[in-house]
Amino acid sequence: MLPDDKSADTTLPPTRLIDGKAFAQRLRHDLREQALALHAQAGVLPTLAVVMVGDDPASGVYVRSKIRATEQAGMRSVSHHLPGHTSEAELLGLIATLNANPLVHGILVQLPLPPQIRRDAVLDGIAPEKDVDGFHVVNAGRLAVGRRDGFIPCTPMGCLMLLKSVRPVLAGLQAVVIGCSNIVGRPMARLLQQEGCTVTMTHLRTRDVAAEARRADIIVVAAGRAGLVRGDWVKPGAIVIDVGINRVETPDGARIVGDVAFDEACPHAGAITPVPGGVGPMTIACLLQNTLQAARNTVSAP
Numbered sequence: 615m616l617p618d619d620k621s622a623d624t625t626l627p628p629t630r631l632i633d634g635k636a637f638a639q640r641l642r643h644d645l646r647e648q649a650l651a652l653h654a655q656a657g658v659l660p661t662l663a664v665v666m667v668g669d670d671p672a673s674g675v676y677v678r679s680k681i682r683a684t685e686q687a688g689m690r691s692v693s694h695h696l697p698g699h700t701s702e703a704e705l706l707g708l709i710a711t712l713n714a715n716p717l718v719h720g721i722l723v724q725l726p727l728p729p730q731i732r733r734d735a736v737l738d739g740i741a742p743e744k745d746v747d748g749f750h751v752v753n754a755g756r757l758a759v760g761r762r763d764g765f766i767p768c769t770p771m772g773c774l775m776l777l778k779s780v781r782p783v784l785a786g787l788q789a790v791v792i793g794c795s796n797i798v799g800r801p802m803a804r805l806l807q808q809e810g811c812t813v814t815m816t817h818l819r820t821r822d823v824a825a826e827a828r829r830a831d832i833i834v835v836a837a838g839r840a841g842l843v844r845g846d847w848v849k850p851g852a853i854v855i856d857v858g859i860n861r862v863e864t865p866d867g868a869r870i871v872g873d874v875a876f877d878e879a880c881p882h883a884g885a886i887t888p889v890p891g892g893v894g895p896m897t898i899a900c901l902l903q904n905t906l907q908a909a910r911n912t913v914s915a916p
């Protein structure tokens with residue numbers, strides 16, 4: 615055997631950049647065809663109600679892009695913008711009206727909410743069958759016990775789709791989920807477990823997060839800390855999914871970065887999602903998928 619062949623044997627395949635933006639575009643295109651077909655065949659126009667309280671500029675940007683994406687996907691959106699001083703009772707009143715409206719299939723209340731409003735009271739006020747965010751305690755419970763009849767939160771669902779696009783079978787892999795919020799980390803861990811992964815969840819009290827990460831074939835990080843995952847945290851060939859969205863100031867102005875030190879991690883990773891252009895666009899596409907599902911469910915119900 616030539617020495618050249620031997621060195622070729624030990625070379626790792628090149629890192630694959632996981633293009634969430636392109637994946638999401640394809641998904642949204644497919645959803646549009648399905649939405650138009652549902653409208654034509656059953657007369658149901660999938661409709662998403664988007665509720666925003668207050669004037670957080672970042673929330674405003676997200677809400678507008680959700681509304682645009684909904685309409686591009688052949689669905690309808692109705693938006694409700696309430697003032698920042700809205701009371702919890704007033705918000706619950708609007709949600710009750712939307713729950714009772716048969717023309718509304720999905721309800722999304724943009725987070726975060728102002729301090730006078732209890733988040734969990736609001737999320738649990740949404741009818742579970744319209745809870746396209748998958749944040750209602752009933753939908754969280756369904757996922758926790760492995761039932762498939764609830765809505766799955768959009769960001770973890772998008773992460774799983776991206777993972778499976780590079781590795782269709784996840785069974786037996788070691789996965790670490792860094793950050794265990796109710797909206798990303800916890801549901802992500804449950805999905806990975808259902809796929810057959812051995813899952814470690816790390817959190818603020820974890821003694822050595824880096825050591826947990828180094829063992830993992832899959833790293834999903836949703837911690838909200840720019841550059842948290844360093845190059846030497848990534849086992850050679852591991853798949854890295856970066857959920858972080860952090861605004862950082864650079865000499866050239868503000869920039870959005872993830873929770874992974876991307877340039878460091880890239881040479882180690884087998885596949886990695888960029889920020890922007892990775893998980894973010896998938897979140898919106900999955901929201902549309904859940905909205906279509908909610909609309910379909912009203913047709914097949916007896």
Ligand SMILES: Nc1nc(=O)c2c([nH]1)NC[C@@H]1CN(c3ccc(C(=O)N[C@@H](CCC(=O)O)C(=O)O)cc3)C=[N+]21
Pocket residue numbers: 676722723724725726747768859870889890891892893894895896897898
């Ligand atoms: N009830 C509720 N449901 C949510 O799903 C929800 C929420 N509240 N509150 C805020 C977060 C954040 N979120 C994002 C959606 C899309 C992108 C996205 O498409 N990002 C692009 C662009 C990033 C940029 O340049 O600004 C990207 O990553 O490529 C990001 C973030 C949904 N959220």
